[in-house]
Amino acid sequence: MTSLDSTTRTADLTDDVRDAVLDVARRSKVAARSLATATRATKDAALQALADALVAASDEIVAANAKDLERGRANGTSEGLLDRLALTPERIGAIADALRELAALPDPVGEVVRGSTLPNGLRLRQVRVPMGVVGMIYEARPNVTVDAAGLALKSGNAVILRGGSAAASSNEVIVEVLGRALEAQGLPRDLVQSIDAYGRPGGVALMHARGLVDVLVPRGGASLIQTVVQESTVPVIETGVGNCHVYVDESADVETALNIVMNSKTHRVGVCNAAENLLVHAGAAPDFLPAALDALDAAGVVLHGDTATQGYAPEGVEVIPATDEDWGTEYLALEIAVRVVDDLDGAIDHIRTWSSGHTEAIVTRDLTSSERFVAEIDTAAIMVNASTRFTDGQQFGLGAEIGISTQKLHARGPMGLGELTTTKWIVTGDGHVRP
Amino acid sequence: MTSLDSTTRTADLTDDVRDAVLDVARRSKVAARSLATATRATKDAALQALADALVAASDEIVAANAKDLERGRANGTSEGLLDRLALTPERIGAIADALRELAALPDPVGEVVRGSTLPNGLRLRQVRVPMGVVGMIYEARPNVTVDAAGLALKSGNAVILRGGSAAASSNEVIVEVLGRALEAQGLPRDLVQSIDAYGRPGGVALMHARGLVDVLVPRGGASLIQTVVQESTVPVIETGVGNCHVYVDESADVETALNIVMNSKTHRVGVCNAAENLLVHAGAAPDFLPAALDALDAAGVVLHGDTATQGYAPEGVEVIPATDEDWGTEYLALEIAVRVVDDLDGAIDHIRTWSSGHTEAIVTRDLTSSERFVAEIDTAAIMVNASTRFTDGQQFGLGAEIGISTQKLHARGPMGLGELTTTKWIVTGDGHVRP
Numbered sequence: 001m002t003s004l005d006s007t008t009r010t011a012d013l014t015d016d017v018r019d020a021v022l023d024v025a026r027r028s029k030v031a032a033r034s035l036a037t038a039t040r041a042t043k044d045a046a047l048q049a050l051a052d053a054l055v056a057a058s059d060e061i062v063a064a065n066a067k068d069l070e071r072g073r074a075n076g077t078s079e080g081l082l083d084r085l086a087l088t089p090e091r092i093g094a095i096a097d098a099l100r101e102l103a104a105l106p107d108p109v110g111e112v113v114r115g116s117t118l119p120n121g122l123r124l125r126q127v128r129v130p131m132g133v134v135g136m137i138y139e140a141r142p143n144v145t146v147d148a149a150g151l152a153l154k155s156g157n158a159v160i161l162r163g164g165s166a167a168a169s170s171n172e173v174i175v176e177v178l179g180r181a182l183e184a185q186g187l188p189r190d191l192v193q194s195i196d197a198y199g200r201p202g203g204v205a206l207m208h209a210r211g212l213v214d215v216l217v218p219r220g221g222a223s224l225i226q227t228v229v230q231e232s233t234v235p236v237i238e239t240g241v242g243n244c245h246v247y248v249d250e251s252a253d254v255e256t257a258l259n260i261v262m263n264s265k266t267h268r269v270g271v272c273n274a275a276e277n278l279l280v281h282a283g284a285a286p287d288f289l290p291a292a293l294d295a296l297d298a299a300g301v302v303l304h305g306d307t308a309t310q311g312y313a314p315e316g317v318e319v320i321p322a323t324d325e326d327w328g329t330e331y332l333a334l335e336i337a338v339r340v341v342d343d344l345d346g347a348i349d350h351i352r353t354w355s356s357g358h359t360e361a362i363v364t365r366d367l368t369s370s371e372r373f374v375a376e377i378d379t380a381a382i383m384v385n386a387s388t389r390f391t392d393g394q395q396f397g398l399g400a401e402i403g404i405s406t407q408k409l410h411a412r413g414p415m416g417l418g419e420l421t422t423t424k425w426i427v428t429g430d431g432h433v434r435p
Numbered sequence: 436m437t438s439l440d441s442t443t444r445t446a447d448l449t450d451d452v453r454d455a456v457l458d459v460a461r462r463s464k465v466a467a468r469s470l471a472t473a474t475r476a477t478k479d480a481a482l483q484a485l486a487d488a489l490v491a492a493s494d495e496i497v498a499a500n501a502k503d504l505e506r507g508r509a510n511g512t513s514e515g516l517l518d519r520l521a522l523t524p525e526r527i528g529a530i531a532d533a534l535r536e537l538a539a540l541p542d543p544v545g546e547v548v549r550g551s552t553l554p555n556g557l558r559l560r561q562v563r564v565p566m567g568v569v570g571m572i573y574e575a576r577p578n579v580t581v582d583a584a585g586l587a588l589k590s591g592n593a594v595i596l597r598g599g600s601a602a603a604s605s606n607e608v609i610v611e612v613l614g615r616a617l618e619a620q621g622l623p624r625d626l627v628q629s630i631d632a633y634g635r636p637g638g639v640a641l642m643h644a645r646g647l648v649d650v651l652v653p654r655g656g657a658s659l660i661q662t663v664v665q666e667s668t669v670p671v672i673e674t675g676v677g678n679c680h681v682y683v684d685e686s687a688d689v690e691t692a693l694n695i696v697m698n699s700k701t702h703r704v705g706v707c708n709a710a711e712n713l714l715v716h717a718g719a720a721p722d723f724l725p726a727a728l729d730a731l732d733a734a735g736v737v738l739h740g741d742t743a744t745q746g747y748a749p750e751g752v753e754v755i756p757a758t759d760e761d762w763g764t765e766y767l768a769l770e771i772a773v774r775v776v777d778d779l780d781g782a783i784d785h786i787r788t789w790s791s792g793h794t795e796a797i798v799t800r801d802l803t804s805s806e807r808f809v810a811e812i813d814t815a816a817i818m819v820n821a822s823t824r825f826t827d828g829q830q831f832g833l834g835a836e837i838g839i840s841t842q843k844l845h846a847r848g849p850m851g852l853g854e855l856t857t858t859k860w861i862v863t864g865d866g867h868v869r870p
Contacts, residue, residue: 033811033813036811037810037811116832118831118832122821124831124832132813132843214843214844215843229668233665235671235842235843236670237844256866259868260868262868263868267868267869375471375472376468376471376472378468378471378564378859379859380859380860381859381860381862382859382862383862383864384861384862384863385863385867386557386863386864386866387867387869389868390557390862391860391862395553395869396559396860397551397553397559407670408566408649408650408670409670409672409845410845412857412858412859412860413561413858413860414860422844422847423847424813424814424817424847425815425816425826425831425847425849426809426816426817426819427817427818427819427821427825427826428821429818429825431691431694431821432820432822432825433694433695433697433698433699433702433821433824434698434702434822434825434830
């Protein structure tokens, strides 16, 4: 409901909506220029001011959020989604704290990535600079509105937000509060703009604002992300779909494997770095699988398995026969697909066929297995004897994250502030010409 | 004629062509796996073998090239294009030498980009790995066929080539020669495949092979690049269009400015890093412009200028009134558009309006002007007191280049071997789980 589906095509765009969104993008581009040369002190002060403003406006925001919740309830939205949507003064405080944490992070802008003096005396520097205008298309979580604005501000970018209609009232007030706070800091309001007023066609217009919008980051479910990837002519960073596997090797320590499997699957469901599949070496299965199936079942995890796995199910534990659909599904729920593989090659083949390139884990005590798994699996992150849940910007020490990229271009894995920048080559001579 | 124009749409694709190209891409993906874990020694030996094979097959290649040239002449192709298309034993020798130079460059694969041990003891490494499958869509220069194959091989990638139909016979033989040489080295032929046999629809199918092709690099004219950017769902790196400016500041040394302008414009025309526009500070114009217009005219450069510029034209030097079209045109010829600006702000405004984000140069002796130009102009490369012609992978010391990116995502400016790689996070623990 909140996602742009594939029935929203370019043809639906009216000229009015297109013009309005292009105008937003143009103002965004102009605003971005003033921020590109701002000092870190200016940006950090603004982040603190935004945090203060959100806290001060808590009542206003909670009141707007109540309208979204009411509408959601009337539409029959699930309790889980309503919970994600809900804002309280405490939650607003936490969102504001995240902005303050951003202020404490180093500024990526200005970092000299490479530099040298060439044989002819030219001085060469490759310096990190802001992207310019970042577009965010996301679903019903109003905290993303603030996170995205904060990350963009810290990295020197303007941001254009297209949030889910389910959070429209909350987002409208939040963007207004942020805009007033920016203005009070002497920064342009246009640094943070929303195009929610233009609905889905506005989102489509944003995807086509090539030349004005430098990068689009979709955050949400698989269908939202696929629509943006297919439709957009603006460069996109694909995020988030995680059909993650844990492979338990023949040599794995049973208790270690059990801990990692349980943590990867049940620590938090509904997140992209949760495990959705368990692969077990045939040699490890007799010792490991009965205990694992029992523990998963006891934790309320619905089990799907191949024939071999079914054979290891303890009395009273149901294992539903797994289909190809199971291997390909990101459950985002207490549900897992389990398969017994002949050997490491079998695990690698299975993962190559079904992986979404997010996180793949191996539990092993064998060096060769570990090295081969690391070398032969092509994914954003590989875990050796660790839970898939560690693929996360905060866990990696990158600070706040704008998403987890599952593509190979520009950014792969957790994206922090640095991934919202590009570079510029600066070449200084003394009248140098090519001979 | 050799470019994919916008009339070639998805709808033209027959299922047969699509299936054939997807099959090529699948085989490419499988072949890429064998190369991803190959040592540098293996790859360098293969590059030497490819170079030897090309030289050994010179007669065969020249004969095939003669057919392309004959067809080109019959079609009325210009002498300039025929020259770009032509292969001689000497040119084949130079192309082979470029492969040998690639063998001498460091291997980007395996480089540890970042790494640390986290507070919880997890060992984190971000390691450079090949992209996987690189697609190249290009026009009538058969040397690109070899360059692209060599760059892909060295960076551990498989490559799918879609060359211009004008070079079809040459490319067919070259790909065959490279394939035989790869096989003789124990590497899969499928590492270098051509889809020229499927014509334009094959190129379109390639643009839609998302999930199989990891990145597409179009090389050629603006219309080819725009078609690929608009049509492709595979991530694209936009290359090459260079509407480059030289700005002569009030404080510029006249002789330095003259040298840089002449070198930027006339050192080599028809390349993306040649200057297409000259902006002159009003205060510098009286001393600089008459001499500059005279020198450009004497070098055979067609001059377009605004009214002020026309006023500085020496006797006998014709300055055609410049239009907005001139400011926006990449001439790729002995032709330039000249404008007098009030001050640095005027120059920055003009460049912001018309730049293609490739290379912008300032000639100045004033530190503030230089710093402001560097900070406020958003482009892949900025030259301070140096010719625009220096924006080049070889000149920057990056070795061979696959193109010059004018986009901000992933790569900006000259792209060397490193830009054909992505990264993988490798996280090693001892049974770590999220608390």
